[in-house]
Amino acid sequence: MSITKLKFLRLIGACTLAGLTTGAAAGPKHDLYMCVLLSGQGQVMGGRPPALSGVYRSTDRLTAEHVGFGHIRMFTVIADPRAADGLYLTALNGVVHSPDRGKTWHILTGWDMTEPKGIALDPHAPDHIYAGLPDGIAMSRDRGQTWQRMNAGIRRSYTHTITVDRTQAGRVLAGTELGIFLTEDGARTWRLVQATDDVTYDLRQSPHDPKAFLAVTASDGALWSADAGRTWRRIEGVPTTHTLHNGDFDPADARRLVLCGWEAGVQVSEDGGRTWSDRTAGLPNRQVWSVAVDPDQPARLYAAPYLQPVYVSDDFGRTWRPLFFEKATVYGISFVARP
């Protein structure tokens, strides 16, 4: 794409943003964070990366700035509710905290906890952090200063995703290799609420209905719970033959959901999950690693096809245009409320 064309697209994007944002001068209420690998398929640990991977932040939805250190494996960024500028990050090196929006970083976990993927804080006890590890679940009750293993009873405990029920302290759902587990006592005990053949890769609680949860899996498609994760049913119309990577609710519209996966492309529902449409047309491939709904701009979707730019859609996936990067693998897209 030529520079002139790129500038034109950015100008269009800026105009769109200005038009969509209430009180345009204030800008979005959230910062967009992306955990990105920019070195392509050949990058190995110990090599000199040809591009700067790591966490990128966009405050204006037009440009993305690199934040912190340049690692090739970072997974998700969430807010630290105890500090206005605080962030938690899961990365290959562990659970990492920044007190200053990414200027400095502190690894919270030790040698015995590697490659956490999922992370969640308990809104009723913001000092409590749960982390999903390849060998189980870790919990900290002191903002990451100390950690305990808390996956007793979970057999084959690979845990990729973890989410805290915002309605009840200590109520947590974990997506593991063999299914979805639930604790109601702060991870002291777990029970399997939904068996799966393979890994559950994402778990989300609806922002509209706290009893509604969405899960996406490696081989069981997408699952839905209407009773706060106690029971689950398979969502019809969603591919089950491919690995689904993640899903999201539109915070502005309870009817809208999105999910994505490898060869599954982007799938959306605009009727609360009853029916689903393929909205991959316009993306360069169907190997979509991550999707997210912008909390500040209704109907705005981001999708990250494998080794491609991050694309944006302002009509919930009907049309797409490239926005960030040229050749990215995006492990996670998240939004953090601006301080």
Added chain:
Amino acid sequence: MNPAAATMKHFRLTFFAAFYFAALTAQAQPSFTAPAPTPTVVEDAANRRAAYAARVQEVVTWRAGLAKPGDPATLGIAEIAAKLSLRQDAEVCSAQLIELLKTPAGDMFWMFPVTAVSYLGRDQLTPAAKTAVREAWRTYMPLRGDTENHWAMYYTSLYLMAQLWPGEAGDRWFNGKSSQENFTEARDYLIHWMTLATTIGQGEYDCTHYIGEYSIPMLYLATWAADPAMQQRGHMMLDYVMADYVAETLNGIYVGSHARTDDTTVREKWNGLASFFGWLMLGNCPPTAAYGGWGTYFAIVAKNYELPEVIYRMGTDRAGTYTHFERKRTRHRWRYSEVRNPPVYKTTYVTKDYAVGSDQGGLLQPIQQHSWDVTWAVPDPRGVHNTIFSTQPYFGPRELMMYFTEMPDFMPAAVTFQGKPTYISEAKLLGGSPYEQIFQQDDTVVSLSDVPAGTNFEQVNGFFSKDLARLEEDASGWIFAQGGHAYLAYRPLAGYDWQPIDGGGQRLRSPHGKNGTLVQAAAESEFKSWEEFKAAIRALPLELKLAPTPAVKFTTLRGKKIECVYGAAPRVDGRAIDYAKQWKLFSGPYLNAEVGSGRLTMTHGKLKRVLDFNTLTITDAVMP
């Protein structure tokens, strides 16, 4: 590829290799270009030590000499380390180090070279250079990696640098942890790893390259750890790693099964970093090009280590044929396994002419596993493919998901861009398979495979070297071959054809899911003639079955009746093999250790050394 294209490719490779080696040898690596050493036993300890010191000096001098005066581009971290080791050009090294530290990269592979330079340069580097090093460790966050060799390098470096800069707060370190926190974490990891390795076996075991990534950190601990206990641990683990390696060498070449090797070394067995250690420690093989690359980082402080005589003699002074047994463990399994590190059971049979080594088959390590081979002795191993083996070529996301925490679908193709180009090829010669079961009795190997329909790939690949002296397809179904002074009888269980291999040799392609390989090795000297060997093999009782599952009943050349049925425990002379009960951590004439003991006994003749990690003691004895 048509023959003309193949010829051109071979020509290009040969030309490139010649050019590459010519460029390196222009920098005078005497032992790399000299005639291969004749394996000898240096009896006199002082002479042995002097020869070792001369080899160390050769490496360091060569590396330091790569730096050209006035050309900073030729002065990398390795050259700086070599020069500081020789106490040369500290000012120039300091200035260039400052430049290099402006763009740090390489993660744990950056950490240990910079650690070495920091320690070697404590009384040589300029204050500005020391400040640059300190600042780099504040601002550059290395990846800690995802496997044990990464963690050995990462935590050894972190331990030593936290020791170098004690009492500093978290804001002085890349990871936000204080010197004390880093020191404690690194120490705890290192002790944890040493305990695992010495009780249930090393993971990433017996690698033809990664032996360096363990031995170099251990040497650094032995050299620079201020805590006498950690210094002792480093020394003992270095003995341990060296003994583990030497017991499975043939003239310095690492033989048999490896957790990790690569597409080159799997054929040219000498051409791995391990052979650098064979040359350096045993003096019985040539070093690899550029002293294995990482060899420099060992050599710069190698004067602080001396291979114990008992290990030296294990590698150079063998009374005769022996069988060596080991128990190792798999890489960490994150998914699809009830056990984090299932055991690996190894058998290695070594004669003066050849060695036969194997594991039990299965997926024990992703991508680069090598499960069995026969390696024969050659006077000069450079460029020689002195091995024969077969593999069940398998790949898939399940293997990768088991051992990595990545998402599944992109990985098989991505791996081929990460230095493992053959991973998804049906012609691959590298890698384990969940559908392969291997059993070895003495110098007989039976490998059976039962690959489900539709799996990549329903096939067995046999490697037949360009350097075989004989190769005959016999009407009996046996394929007879000779490599060096080893006679080889190879029996494919199913039909096959021959495919050329880039770089020479042929691949026996047997495109059947129910399949297997039976190999019997022997020494040329056991027979009056080649014909007599073939007749002896033909006369051995043999029953082969492919359905319902592959099975072999065979009476070996050594008179053992072995029965192998895919999915069942092998039987020898009617008794079932129980790996869990029979395989110790080490057992054989030279190394012995019980599972869980943390105690390794090395013996050679009257010499005995015991490494006891429970008490951190080394006990040497000369037996009556």
